[in-house]
Amino acid sequence: MSILAVRYIRPIDDGWTLPHLFKCEDGQTYVVKFINNRSGSGILANELIAYRLGKRLGLPIAPYRIIQITKDLVNMFPALKSMDIPTGLHLGSLYFEQGTTLLGEVNLALCQNLHQAAGMMVFDHWINNWDRHVAESNLLYLPDQRKILMIDHSDAFFGPYWDIEEFMDDSDRMDVFWGPLYERFVPYIDSPNPFGRYIRLVEKIGEEAVVQAVKGLPKQWSISSEDASSLVDFLMGRRYLVREALEELRDNFPIWRQEGED
Numbered sequence: 001m002s003i004l005a006v007r008y009i010r011p012i013d014d015g016w017t018l019p020h021l022f023k024c025e026d027g028q029t030y031v032v033k034f035i036n037n038r039s040g041s042g043i044l045a046n047e048l049i050a051y052r053l054g055k056r057l058g059l060p061i062a063p064y065r066i067i068q069i070t071k072d073l074v075n076m077f078p079a080l081k082s083m084d085i086p087t088g089l090h091l092g093s094l095y096f097e098q099g100t101t102l103l104g105e106v107n108l109a110l111c112q113n114l115h116q117a118a119g120m121m122v123f124d125h126w127i128n129n130w131d132r133h134v135a136e137s138n139l140l141y142l143p144d145q146r147k148i149l150m151i152d153h154s155d156a157f158f159g160p161y162w163d164i165e166e167f168m169d170d171s172d173r174m175d176v177f178w179g180p181l182y183e184r185f186v187p188y189i190d191s192p193n194p195f196g197r198y199i200r201l202v203e204k205i206g207e208e209a210v211v212q213a214v215k216g217l218p219k220q221w222s223i224s225s226e227d228a229s230s231l232v233d234f235l236m237g238r239r240y241l242v243r244e245a246l247e248e249l250r251d252n253f254p255i256w257r258q259e260g261e262d
């Protein structure tokens with residue numbers, strides 16, 4: 001179900017896809033990525049599917065909504081007209097005004113949901129989200145709630161242009177990610193088995209849940225039903241690759257590493 005954008009606010013002036021802020025009919029402000037963003041409409045599907053899957057796993061992920069931009073709204077705001085924004089269905093994440101990316105000053109020791117960073121790493125591997133472990137801009141810290149919140153899954157799966165052929169070529173291997181963003185969480189999540197709980201959650205997720213996450217995408221985003229069902233198969237198959245991929249991170253975790261040496 002989509003919601004109506006009722007007022008254009010401003011560009012967010014950050015990121016590759018250059019999202020913009022809108023007030024919507026539910027009274028909330030959303031960070032909206034347009035169908036005609038420079039990576040293409042596929043990233044809107046990626047964001048929405050990743051949100052549904054992340055929520056299903058109980059991970060801290062910003063709420064996403066399909067946002068309808070009408071012709072009247074575009075006509076009302078010259079900035080929208082000049083960007084040639086197509087009317088129709090775009091995608092927004094709920095705007096957290098207090099949110100600061102990890103590029104800013106963040107004292108993680110104050111954070112109260114740090115354990116979920118382990119789930120984030122498991123999730124990124126499962127959905128092939130290579131755009132977080134190095135980019136400290138794809139995780140928000142909310143100082144008022146003392147929580148981390150995942151954003152930006154535009155490059156998940158195989159980026160904006162995945163299709164059935166790409167999935168078939170790459171169905172039995174998983175890239176392993178490690179970088180500065182993940183490293184910051186090591187002191188807080190290291191344990192004899194830091195990822196076990198989340199790996200089990202992914203391994204147990206049923207096909208019906210994945211089908212639900214991939215279904216009902218707006219036609220305007222141009223994902224064929226054949227490609228969508230190949231994404232379901234891809235995700236189902238990858239559930240069993242996560243455990244082995246994460247095992248390769250063990251050396252980065254002193255307590256977990258010790259466990260392997262005993």
Ligand SMILES: Nc1ncnc2c1ncn2[C@@H]1O[C@H](COP(=O)(O)OP(=O)(O)O)[C@@H](O)[C@H]1O
Pocket residue numbers: 012014015016017018019031062093094095096097099101137138140151152153154
């Ligand atoms: N829901 C949100 N609340 C607050 N800030 C956000 C939100 N979503 C994105 N941002 C800010 O906008 C930037 C760009 O958004 P992002 O989703 O990362 O787009 P891109 O794919 O272009 O990198 C983020 O790095 C962050 O600073």
Ligand SMILES: [Mg+2]
Pocket residue numbers: 015016137138152
């Ligand atoms: Mg980003």
